[in-house]
Amino acid sequence: MPRPSQRDRIVDAYVDHVVSEGPETVTLDAVAARAGVSKGGLLYHFGSKEALLAGMLERVRVLTEADIAAARAAAAAGTETVAHYYLRTSADDPDRDSDFFRAMVAVLKVAGTEEAAAATARASMAAWHAVLTEETGDELTGDLIAALGDGIYLRAIAGERSTPLTRDWDVTLRRLLGN
Amino acid sequence: MPRPSQRDRIVDAYVDHVVSEGPETVTLDAVAARAGVSKGGLLYHFGSKEALLAGMLERVRVLTEADIAAARAAAAAGTETVAHYYLRTSADDPDRDSDFFRAMVAVLKVAGTEEAAAATARASMAAWHAVLTEETGDELTGDLIAALGDGIYLRAIAGERSTPLTRDWDVTLRRLLGN
DNA sequence: GTCTATACGCGGATAGAC
DNA sequence: GTCTATCCGCGTATAGAC
Numbered sequence: 001m002p003r004p005s006q007r008d009r010i011v012d013a014y015v016d017h018v019v020s021e022g023p024e025t026v027t028l029d030a031v032a033a034r035a036g037v038s039k040g041g042l043l044y045h046f047g048s049k050e051a052l053l054a055g056m057l058e059r060v061r062v063l064t065e066a067d068i069a070a071a072r073a074a075a076a077a078g079t080e081t082v083a084h085y086y087l088r089t090s091a092d093d094p095d096r097d098s099d100f101f102r103a104m105v106a107v108l109k110v111a112g113t114e115e116a117a118a119a120t121a122r123a124s125m126a127a128w129h130a131v132l133t134e135e136t137g138d139e140l141t142g143d144l145i146a147a148l149g150d151g152i153y154l155r156a157i158a159g160e161r162s163t164p165l166t167r168d169w170d171v172t173l174r175r176l177l178g179n
Numbered sequence: 180m181p182r183p184s185q186r187d188r189i190v191d192a193y194v195d196h197v198v199s200e201g202p203e204t205v206t207l208d209a210v211a212a213r214a215g216v217s218k219g220g221l222l223y224h225f226g227s228k229e230a231l232l233a234g235m236l237e238r239v240r241v242l243t244e245a246d247i248a249a250a251r252a253a254a255a256a257g258t259e260t261v262a263h264y265y266l267r268t269s270a271d272d273p274d275r276d277s278d279f280f281r282a283m284v285a286v287l288k289v290a291g292t293e294e295a296a297a298a299t300a301r302a303s304m305a306a307w308h309a310v311l312t313e314e315t316g317d318e319l320t321g322d323l324i325a326a327l328g329d330g331i332y333l334r335a336i337a338g339e340r341s342t343p344l345t346r347d348w349d350v351t352l353r354r355l356l357g358n
Numbered sequence: 359g360t361c362t363a364t365a366c367g368c369g370g371a372t373a374g375a376c
Numbered sequence: 377g378t379c380t381a382t383c384c385g386c387g388t389a390t391a392g393a394c
Contacts, residue, residue: 006359022292024203027387041360043389109291111337113201121337129342143343144351147330148323154333155326158290158300163308164322172323176355185377206369218370220378228370 007045010035011055018106057120060107063100064124082135083145090149091169186224189214190234197285236299242279243303261314269328270348
């Protein structure tokens with residue numbers, strides 16, 4: 001894994017800006033400034049605003065795959081279940097500063113307007129739903145756990161950080177799975 | 180309840196546009212056209228774009244109160260529990276075309292950028308959380324049911340309509356409450 | 359590869375007619 | 377109370393220098 005390229009740094013800046021300021025305030029100038037390049041420099045790497053969005057969506061796809069692979073590896077090693085991994089990374093404070101969580105929040109914020117972002121969000125959610133269903137052996141249970149994570153994401157979008165559920169997600173999970 | 184005023188019709192158009200086209204494409208022109216007035220006409224009723232947003236937020240506050248009152252009335256009459264009402268109106272297809280659901284989705288879409296909208300969304304979510312906790316007698320259970328509804332809203336934002344959970348929300352609810 | 363300068367269109371808001 | 381006309385600022389994108 002090489003050190004971050006200029007392209008990566010620009011996508012970082014884009015995600016940062018969407019998360020902290022919101023999608024409507026995203027301008028090429030603002031993203032360029034945050035990335036430490038000029039507008040012209042940005043447009044050399046991404047020929048248009050749409051290409052910049054595509055860059056972020058590609059990153060989310062990659063991170064989703066990696067995150068699911070990590071969950072599967074942990075489950076195989078007996079460290080924690082996939083459901084455990086999923087809720088922990090959705091609810092726990094330190095994990096919510098992860099690249100994946102932040103990028104996902106950015107995509108969801110943009111999804112309100114950009115159908116391409118909405119499609120990427122749906123694909124990511126569906127992928128998690130599939131592994132959760134596979135592990136629990138029941139589609140409704142898998143969807144239930146997935147929906148809890150989704151609810152936590154919605155609250156993140158609305159700026160809500162701490163609720164009983166995010167504090168005690170492990171208690172909740174034990175109740176749902178009956179163990 | 181008088182027939183809809185011009186102001187109401189403009190707020191309707193605003194909600195419609197945000198839900199179907201997304202917040203970034205909202206222009207005074209587009210909203211005015213949808214409401215059947217000119218841009219100048221719109222600006223007579225709402226002096227600025229911000230005032231228009233405030234009008235929608237006010238509507239969501241009113242509809243939230245009314246919706247919660249309806250849930251309480253149904254519970255008092257023994258028709259259905261508050262939790263039942265909440266999940267039904269979040270999950271069932273016909274209810275999702277209700278004024279409240281649509282307005283809430285619009286507010287959540289805008290919440291990504293506008294802090295005022297995010298605050299209204301948080302207030303509405305907190306109000307539901309409170310009644311659900313009151314009914315179930317347990318904060319975590321109340322929050323769990325609220326989070327399921329929130330997850331359904333997130334999926335609505337991402338354009339996902341039907342999942343196992345939205346189809347079988349009543350089965351899920353029985354499992355959560357253990358009856 | 360990255361920057362500066364600039365063209366161009368669009369959206370918000372005001373003024374004033376009807 | 378609603379419309380038309382107009383101004384102004386901002387954001388995207390291009391051209392071209394370095």
